[in-house]
Each structure stands twice: as structure tokens, then as C-alpha cells.
Amino acid sequence: MNDNIRRRKRHEAVFGVVGLVALMIGVLTFAVLFADMALKGAGRLDLDFFTSFPSRRAGQAGILSAWVGSTLVMLTTAFFAVPLGVAAGVYLEEYARRNWVTDLIEINITNLAGVPSIVYGLLALGLFVYQFGFGQSILSAGLTLALLILPVVIVATREAIRSIPQEIREGSYALGATKWQTVRYHILPYSSAGILTGIIIGMARAIGETAPIITIGALTFIAFLPPSPVQAAPPFLSFEWLFSPFTVMPIQMFNWTSRPEAAFQVNAAAAGFVLVVMTLAMNGAAIWLRYRLRRNIKW
Amino acid sequence: MVLFLAALVSVFTTVGIVYVLVKESVVFFQHVPLADFLTDTQWTPLFDDAHFGIVVLLSGTLTSSMVALSIAIPLGTVIAIYLSEFAHHRLREVAKPFLELLGGVPTIVYGYFALLFVTPLLQKIYPGLPGFNLLAAGLVMGIMIIPYVASISEDAMRAVPMSLREGSYAMGATRLQTALRVVFPAAFSGVAAAYILGISRAVGETMILAVAAGMQPNLTFNPLEPAATITAYIVQVALGDLPHGSVGYQTIFAAGLTLMLITLVFNIAGHLLRKRFREAY
Numbered sequence: 001m002n003d004n005i006r007r008r009k010r011h012e013a014v015f016g017v018v019g020l021v022a023l024m025i026g027v028l029t030f031a032v033l034f035a036d037m038a039l040k041g042a043g044r045l046d047l048d049f050f051t052s053f054p055s056r057r058a059g060q061a062g063i064l065s066a067w068v069g070s071t072l073v074m075l076t077t078a079f080f081a082v083p084l085g086v087a088a089g090v091y092l093e094e095y096a097r098r099n100w101v102t103d104l105i106e107i108n109i110t111n112l113a114g115v116p117s118i119v120y121g122l123l124a125l126g127l128f129v130y131q132f133g134f135g136q137s138i139l140s141a142g143l144t145l146a147l148l149i150l151p152v153v154i155v156a157t158r159e160a161i162r163s164i165p166q167e168i169r170e171g172s173y174a175l176g177a178t179k180w181q182t183v184r185y186h187i188l189p190y191s192s193a194g195i196l197t198g199i200i201i202g203m204a205r206a207i208g209e210t211a212p213i214i215t216i217g218a219l220t221f222i223a224f225l226p227p228s229p230v231q232a233a234p235p236f237l238s239f240e241w242l243f244s245p246f247t248v249m250p251i252q253m254f255n256w257t258s259r260p261e262a263a264f265q266v267n268a269a270a271a272g273f274v275l276v277v278m279t280l281a282m283n284g285a286a287i288w289l290r291y292r293l294r295r296n297i298k299w
Numbered sequence: 300m301v302l303f304l305a306a307l308v309s310v311f312t313t314v315g316i317v318y319v320l321v322k323e324s325v326v327f328f329q330h331v332p333l334a335d336f337l338t339d340t341q342w343t344p345l346f347d348d349a350h351f352g353i354v355v356l357l358s359g360t361l362t363s364s365m366v367a368l369s370i371a372i373p374l375g376t377v378i379a380i381y382l383s384e385f386a387h388h389r390l391r392e393v394a395k396p397f398l399e400l401l402g403g404v405p406t407i408v409y410g411y412f413a414l415l416f417v418t419p420l421l422q423k424i425y426p427g428l429p430g431f432n433l434l435a436a437g438l439v440m441g442i443m444i445i446p447y448v449a450s451i452s453e454d455a456m457r458a459v460p461m462s463l464r465e466g467s468y469a470m471g472a473t474r475l476q477t478a479l480r481v482v483f484p485a486a487f488s489g490v491a492a493a494y495i496l497g498i499s500r501a502v503g504e505t506m507i508l509a510v511a512a513g514m515q516p517n518l519t520f521n522p523l524e525p526a527a528t529i530t531a532y533i534v535q536v537a538l539g540d541l542p543h544g545s546v547g548y549q550t551i552f553a554a555g556l557t558l559m560l561i562t563l564v565f566n567i568a569g570h571l572l573r574k575r576f577r578e579a580y
Contacts, residue, residue: 008473008475008476009473011473011475012473012474012475015380015381015385015475016381016385018377018381019377019378019380019381019382019385019386020381022374022377022378022381023378023381023382023394025374025442026374026378026398026401026442026445026446027397027401029442030400030401030404032416033404033408033409033412033416036412036416037408037411083305084305084308085305087301087302087305087306088302088305088306088308088309090302091302091303091305091306092306095302095303096303096306104310105306105307105309105310108309108310108312108313109309110566110570111313111563111566111567111570112309112312112313114496114499114562114565114566114569115316115503115559115562115566116499116502116503116504116505116530116558116559116562117503117505118503118505118530118533118534118555118558119316119320119503119555119558119559120316121533121537122316122319122320122533122551122552122555123312123315123316123319123320125319125537126319126320126322126323126552127315127318127319130543147308147312150308150309150312151309154309201403204403205403207405208403208404208405208406208407208408209405210405210406210407210505210506211406211505211506211509211530211533211534214534214537214538215533215534215537215551216537217537250405250407250506253407253408253411254407254410254506254509254510257407257410257411257414257415257510258510265415268411268415269411269415272407272408272411275405275407275408276404276405276408279403279404279405280400280403280404282403283399283400283403284400287396287399287400291396
């Protein structure tokens with residue numbers, strides 16, 4: 001009897017260690033990956049690296065066109081994904097009736113979240129690049145990534161709205177507000193932090209996506225910048241950059257990684273380090289925001 | 300009304316994906332009989348002597364996914380049980396966000412890691428290993444999938460009502476016995492959904508394989524060899540300069556359609572299982 005209990009307790013202790021080790025494998029892998037890139041890439045991480053174009057000589061190559069491209073693509077993505085995602089989330093939570101159309105939309109969103117990202121690339125290649133004639137441009141890439149992160153933004157919006165108690169809506173209606181006024185002055189402001197969390201997580205995913213952008217045919221070697229959106233002559237704003245060829249951070253890194261010369265792989269490490277720091281910062285900000293949100297809200 | 304149209308964009312996206320994939324694939328299958336596509340054992344679409352045997356690419360996808368899952372499923376399950384049943388809630392509060400961060404690392408970075416860190420490491424143990432191989436890519440892919448499997452499984456286990464655990468403790472069971480014989484079976488449909496979503500993730504993963512497994516079509520189930528997967532093939536073609544409308548261009552849509560159908564089956568299965576565990580209590 002006693003032996004049996006002791007054996008069970010021993011199994012229990014062993015599992016406690018096994019669980020911790022399993023958790024540590026994930027954590028340690030990431031630590032090794034991060035340290036490896038930081039150590040290898042450290043020598044290249046200076047101001048020149050951020051202000052130089054890619055070059056045939058590894059020592060002079062930089063990520064200027066890559067980070068400018070990433071920034072412009074992200075702007076385009078946010079411009080489409082945020083209004084569409086939030087509007088769709090608000091519709092599904094506040095306006096939609098329970099009928100087959102709503103069911104269809106919901107099943108669709110769940111399913112889209114599971115479609116491999118490269119399939120979005122094929123969609124964009126067939127539709128945006130050739131059918132609509134946008135070409136291999138920043139606009140095509142921004143639209144592709146916007147569709148890709150749309151499910152993330154919609155789901156986050158819905159969850160944020162669902163956590164608002166029904167009494168808030170009833171109070172607003174009791175004062176004579178219309179449905180739109182209730183949404184505009186109560187639902188959206190109260191759910192904004194939750195929605196923002198979803199947007200940041202979506203953007204962090206978009207900035208690291210490589211496959212769909214390669215599929216639409218982004219170039220891997222770009223030694224010029226897209227035309228500037230702000231110009232000296234009227235009308236001062238130009239949208240020519242939307243149709244410019246471009247490259248982005250992950251593609252630049254892919255290009256350097258797949259070269260046999262060790263010097264370029266050092267560049268890949270440096271670019272990877274920058275990329276990881278950016279996505280970690282974004283995801284970290286989202287997690288921190290959610291944590292604060294859970295602590296501060298008391299309905 | 301405007302809001303309704305925004306919600307419909309997701310439906311249009313699906314319609315768009317199906318339209319593009321099917322449209323190009325239909326043209327492709329006018330050149331290449333479906334029987335050849337499914338039974339040919341060579342994949343040389345860009346050679347003069349062109350063969351279109353999708354089995355070749357499928358073997359790469361299958362082998363790398365098996366390697367990844369043999370890492371992700373055991374580790375993910377153990378982590379889920381540990382976090383849900385054993386860990387102090389403080390540790391859980393730290394570990395869950397950390398796992399989320401791991402899942403947010405761009406896959407190209409994992410690809411770099413597989414090619415330039417894991418492969419040289421494995422070559423020290425097994426010197427004959429080629430520079431491109433499915434093993435390193437699969438292992439790193441497994442690590443990448445752990446957070447998904449662990450997170451969804453843990454949610455499923457935490458949804459098991461406390462009363463079931465208390466009943467088990469009252470009978471004198473230890474925490475481990477309760478976890479393995481009461482909580483795990485009760486949460487099984489949710490855990491299975493996590494596994495299936497993990498599989499779908501592995502099948503659709505692109506950059507790790509394109510970087511670390513090589514892009515050479517190779518009919519093999521040996522993880523020590525280099526081989527192309529469906530996704531890596533699409534990347535390879537996209538990097539090249541194939542004219543719009545050529546058979547080579549259409550192959551990537553046929554390959555994409557195959558990929559889409561495979562992941563769709565897994566996603567639907569996972570979705571149904573997840574729904575079941577939600578309704579259980």
C-alpha cells in the first residue's frame with residue numbers, strides 16, 4: 001500500500017520535471033535562435049546597414065529598400081484591413097441577425113484563418129497582379145496581406161465587443177440613442193483597446209510574412225526607393241508609390257539566407273535580428289495592452 | 300449596410316481563392332490528364348520531357364510534416380498538461396504569453412535557423428547529412444507548431460469542469476493520474492482539434508522548407524534527404540520568370556489547389572471537433 005503511494009508520488013514528481021523540461025525546450029530554442037542571430041549579425045548592425053541599398057558586396061549591403069518597402073506595404077495593409085475588419089466585427093456582433101448568411105460569414109472567417117498563407121499569394125497573383133492589372137506592386141502586396149490578417153482583426157473586434165455588458169447598450173438606448181449612436185459613442189470607444197491589440201497582432205504577422213509576397217513576384221534585389229508620397233510641387237501628395245516595385249524585410253533576408261557565401265549569411269542574421277526585434281516588440285506591446293486591459297476594466 | 304458589405308469581404312475572399320485556383324487548374328488539367336497528375340512518379344514540369352506527378356511533392360510535404368508532428372504533438376501535449384494541471388498560476392501567466400511570442404516569430408527566421416544552425420549541428424552527429432534536408436526543416440517546424448498545439452490543448456483541458464477533478468482527487472488519485480485518466484480523456488476532442496490544426500499548419504508551412512529542405516523534387520520518405528514540398532515548389536516557380544499563361548505557370552495553381560483541399564479537410568475536421576468539445580459542458 002505504502003509502496004504504491006510512494007510510486008505514484010514519484011511519477012508525479014517525474015512528470016513535474018518532464019513538463020518543465022518540455023516548456024524549456026521551446027524557450028531555450030528561441031533563446032539560442034535569438035542569441036545566434038544577435039552574435040553573428042552584431043558586426044553588421046550599424047547606421048550604414050539601415051541606410052544602404054542591397055549590394056553585390058556583402059560588406060556594403062544594407063536594408064534601406066527593404067525596411068522602406070515593409071513600411072509602405074504595412075501602411076497599405078492597415079489602410080484596408082483595419083476599417084474592413086472592424087466594420088465586419090461590429091456588423092457580426094451588433095447588427096447581424098441569426099440567419100444563414102451570418103452563419104456562412106462566420107464559417108468563412110474560421111476557415112479563412114486556416115488557409116495557408118501561400119494560397120493567399122496565389123489568389124493575389126491571379127486576381128490583383130493579372131486580372132486587376134495592379135502588377136507586382138506595393139498595392140498588390142498590401143491588399144494580399146490585408147486579406148490575410150482580416151480574420152485576426154475581425155475575431156479580435158468581436159471578442160472586444162462581446163465583453164461589453166448588455167447594460168451599457170440598454171442605458172444608451174434608454175437615453176434615446178439610435179443603434180449607430182450607441183455603437184459610435186459607446187461600443188467602439190470601450191472596445192478600442194481590445195481591437196488595437198488584435199490589429200497589432202495582425203500587423204506583426206503581416207510584417208513577417210514571406211511566402212505570399214514572393215508568390216506575387218516581389219523582386220529580391222531592389223536598389224532604388226519607391227517615389228516619395230510627399231512632393232514639393234502641388235498637389236503635394238502622390239500615390240505613385242503604390243504601383244512601384246518593391247522588396248520587404250523577410251524577402252531580403254530570404255535572399256541573403258539562400259546565398260552560399262558566408263558574408264551574406266551574416267547579413268541575413270543581422271536582418272533577421274531586426275525582423276525578430278520588430279515582431280517581438282509588436283507582439284509584446286499587444287500582450288502588455290491586453291494585460292493592462294484585464295486589470296483596469298471594472299464594469 | 301456598409302458594415303454588411305465589409306463582413307461580406309471575407310466571403311468574396313474565399314470565392315476569389317476558389318475562382319483563381321479552379322480557373323487556372325482547369326486549363327492545366329486540359330493539358331495534363333488528372334490520372335497522370337495523381338499517379339506519375341516524376342515531377343519535372345519545366346523540362347522538355349515534362350512529368351506532372353504531384354505524389355513527388357506530396358511525399359516531401361508528408362515526410363516533413365511527420366517529422367514536425369513527432370516533435371510538436373508530444374511536447375505540445377506535455378506542456379498543455381503541465382500548464383493546465385501542474386504549474387503554479389504565476390508560471391502559467393508568464394508561460395502563455397511567451398508561447399504566443401514564439402508563435403509570432405516570422406517563419407523565414409525559423410528557416411534561417413534550420414539551414415544555418417540546426418543542419419550544421421545535426422551534421423556533427425550524422426556527418427553524411429546533406430546541407431538541405433527534411434529532418435532539420437521538420438524539427439524546426441515542429442518547434443514552431445508547439446505553441447499552437449499547446450495553447451489550444453490547454454484551453455480544452457481548462458474547460459473540463461473542476462468537479463471532475465475533485466471527484467478524482469476524492470478517490471485518492473494523484474494529480475498525474477487525474478490529468479491522464481480524467482482530464483485528458485474529457486478534453487480529448489479539443490486536444491484532437493489542436494493536433495489537426497497543427498497538421499494543417501505543417502502542411503501549409505512554406506518558408507522553412509523552401510530555405511532548409513532544398514527545392515529539388517524527390518520522391519522519398521527518408522527525412523535525411525533533400526526534397527521539395529508543394530509549398531516550396533510554388534515559391535521556386537514564383538522566384539523564377541515564368542510567363543503568365545504557360546503550363547509551368549498553371550502548375551502552381553494546380554499544386555495550390557491540392558494544398559488547399561488537403562488543409563480544408565483538416566480544418567473542417569478540426570472545426571467540428573472543437574465545436575463538439577465546446578458543447579460538451
